[in-house]
Amino acid sequence: MPARRAPLFTLTLFLGAALLFLIQLVFARMVLPLLGGAPAVWNTAMVFYQAVLLAGYGYAHWLTSRAGRKWQLGIHALVLVAGLACLPFAVPANAAPPGESNPVPWLIGVLAIAVGLPFFAVSATSPVLQHWFSKTGHPDADDPYFLYAASNAGSLAGLLGYPLLVEPHLTLGNQAWWWMAGYALLALGVMSCGWRSAGGPEPAGVGRERITGRRRLRWVLCALVPSSLMLSVTSYLSSEIAAVPLLWVLPLALFLATFMVVFARRPVIPHRIAKRALPLVLVGVVMVLAIGATTPMSMLAALHLLGFFIAALVCHGELAKDRPGAASLTEFYFWMSLGGVLGGAFNALLAPVIFDRVLEYPLMLVAAAWLGLSSGKAGWRDLAWAAVPMVLALALVKPLGLTAAFGGAAVACFLLSRHGARFALGLAGVLLVAGFTVEKGSRVLLTERSFFGIHRVEDDGRLRRLFHGKTIHGLQDTARPQVPLSYYHPEGPLGQIFAAGVAGPVGAVGLGAGALAAYGKPGQVIDFYEIDPAVARIAADPRYFSYLSGSPAKVSTILGDARLMLAKAPDARYELLVLDAYGSDSVPVHLLTREALQLYLRKLAPGGRIAFQVSNLHLNLRPVVASLAHEAGLVCLAGDDEEVTDEEVAAGRFPSRWMIVARRAGDFGALPQKGNWEAVEGDTASPLWTDDHSSILPLLDFRLR
Structure with a gap:
């Protein structure tokens, strides 16, 4: 019976969409470590996936409009088999991103080689199956768009199922193998749908209704x-x-x-x-x-x-x-996909x-x-009405302040909402005025946007701050320029580590404003490993921060992902390794794995220590470091200065949490007596992160603070 064909099409579409999202998430998890976990990696990958989706939809349109039914089935079977030949997917061997140039071309090339063909094959599934369904004789065959809802339900299941079910329980290698099994099942489902629809009428041709360029x-x-x-x-x-x-999951799920x-x-x-x-x-x-x-x-x-x-x-x-x-x-799906590509690009x-x-x-x-x-048209009268909220905001901002001025302008915009063009133009005017009138407590010295985010340098007359988005990544007192501040304060845990004695070379993962360089001594070597060239330029420019230029040590900045660059450093080089890369929303998991710790230990001199800055509003990283140390047979201490007063924060000392590991307890020297340090024992129930298996979900605190 034709009505029985709908569940088969629905389930196959659901599976295909779930696989489409899972491959994006699994491969992103594989490639993110090579680019420091930057959020722009996901945005760039999204553009690639949208472009391949467009190609898949273009292929589906060509296939269903140019080929007969039997040819459609045969050609699409070949495409699916070609995708299967590329599985299980993995990052190509010896793939290394460029250290100083824009990594976008490299990332797109890696995506194309590793997952391009299977993603293309799966992406074409939805429009092809919906077209085939329209030829089945089903009661809903003349309007098969409800299947697109099922397809997006599959996408949502893949998106939410990955962090909740897949990532916590399967290694990356197993994830790739299970995805290949799902792909094989999808291919069988697609072929079954093709055979089920083969008895329907042949397509009479595309374009029965006239579609104008304006409509497209x-x-x-x-x-x-x-x-x-x-x-x-x-x-x-x-x-x-x-x-x-993981905040990016919410907008995508809503989408x-x-x-x-x-x-x-x-x-x-x-x-x-x-x-x-x-x-x-x-x-x-x-x-x-x-x-x-x-x-x-x-x-x-x-x-x-x-x-x-x-x-x-x-x-x-x-x-x-x-x-x-x-x-x-x-x-229709082709033009819709083109819009998605252009928006992402x-x-x-x-x-x-x-x-x-x-x-x-x-x-x-x-x-x-x-x-x-709006209807897409606007006349002079619309422009005149749309100017009212803007004029109102300009007139009220000085006597009444920002909130009252823009509150009044917002009400004026809402009153224009019955006329769409006036409303949209009114919003644009209000936002334009806001760009020139928002008051700031600090003077903005620099705003720079890079692949890795937006950086801003602000100065309030005494303290100079480096922001990465909302997170402070550097702080300097212009009256005491060589006193390290924020999480590096001399009275905090890191200051105590240096006070216990550090005479040899120091390696630091994460540069920020370069405050750690203030601890340097004449003739001492300090190597900073920094993935973002924009941060390196800002920290090295004495117009903004002078920690690097004013340090008595021999300071160098090595650009690129820390693990890739550290691997090139001589073994047993550093007396102290400082890892400070975990403070923002994008946690570079690959810097806290068993394999990463093995690398750090190779680069650590006899008697050396590794310090981890684990301050994070939304993640408790202490169990991760403790498990790594326990598994490697290392001694671990944890220290914090959480009782910092508001006055101290205003002066530039931030509360922070640090952990330090060493091969022997004696390597810590006098550190245990210098502050609030305690021995940390490993817990077998705590997560042990590896390059192949990790999940931040059990460590998350979702409260917005």
Whole structure:
């Protein structure tokens, strides 16, 4: 019976979409260590995957419009077999990223070699199967788009299932083998669907309804804006609101959920309701952007995510409302995929070059308002009305302050929301005014955006700070320039380590502003290992920080991933290794594995020590270091200065947690008597991270603080 074919198609589509997301996550987990765990790695990988998805959709359109039914089945079987020949996937041997140049071309090349073909084969599955379903004679065959909702449900299952179920229980090697088994099962399901649909009528040709260039352009734009907005809100939340690991999962999950809603047979949120909600949430988001609000974190994060969800829901709802008949299904998906590629490329490739901050976020909020609420036309009268909120903000900001001024402007924007063009232009005007009027407590000396994030140097007249997004990565007192501050304060744990005696060479993973160089002595060697060339330039420039230039030691900065660069250093070189790379939202897991510790020990001189800075708002890394030390037979101490007063924080001393390991207790010297240090015993229940198996999920504290 034709009606029985729907479950087979639905389950096959669900499996294909889950595999599509799992391969992205598994391979990202494999390649992230080579690039220091930078969030831009994921954005760049997303652009690659979207481009291959576009190629897959283009192939699906060609296949279903140019080849007969039997040829379609045979050709697609060959494509699936070719993908199987590349499995199980892995990072190519001897793959090493460039140390000083932009790693984007290298990363795209690695992705293409390792997972390009199987990803292409799976990506074509959804449109091909939906086209085949439209020829089955099923009662819903003339409108098979509900299967796209099932496909996105599979994507969501893969996205959430990986950190919750797959990563904690399987090694990376096993993950790749299980993915290959799922791929083989998918190939069988696809072939079965092809045979089940073979008895239906042959396609009568694509393009029964006339599709104009204007309509195609709108499809592209309605897909481009949510794609860009997803990456934009992720960057903004992680840099300005809350540096929480795995935060990128939430916008991506909401993005997939909007597709499930709008392409369902009966959407749980009707399109008209989403359009009515859009002005209200956008006004709220624009207001907090305009006043530069960053607290309370939990409420602001929820507002930004809600704004993104409604905006994506409206844009994707416009796509679903304007979908063509089944005969043009594959063409529709092609143009929609093109929009996704362009949105991702704009954020990952173009925005970091043309913007020094996350300006793509407000830009896409305005674009969402325009697409979702306007007819696409605006006259002089619309421009005049749209100027009202901007003029109001300018008039009120000086006498009443930021909150009142932009609150009034937000209300004025909302009153214009019945006219979509006026509303969108009004939001743009308010955001433009905000860019020139937001008050800052410090003077911004430099803002620089690199592949690894946005860096900002601020000066409040005494303390100079280096920010990476929201996280302070360096601090210097201009009145006492050679006194190390923040987590490196002389009275803190690291100061106690140096006070216990460090005369030989020092290696430091993570440069920041270079405060550790202030501990250097004449003739002493200090090697900094830093992955971000922008950080190296800022720390070396005495106009911003003078720790490096003012140090009496012989200081050098080695660019590239720390493990790759340390491997090239002479064995037994360092008396002290300091690892400070765990303070932000992107934790470089590969620097805390069994294999990493083995490398550190090779580079450690007899009697040497390894110090780990494990301060992190959202992760408890102490059990990880303790397990590594216990398994390697090392002695481990933990020290902290958590009782730092508010006055001390204002003066530049930050509370911090440190751990130090050595081969023998005697290697610590007088350190145990110098501060709040305690011996740490290994716990067999604690996680032991390896290059092949690790998960930060058990260590997470999801509270936004």
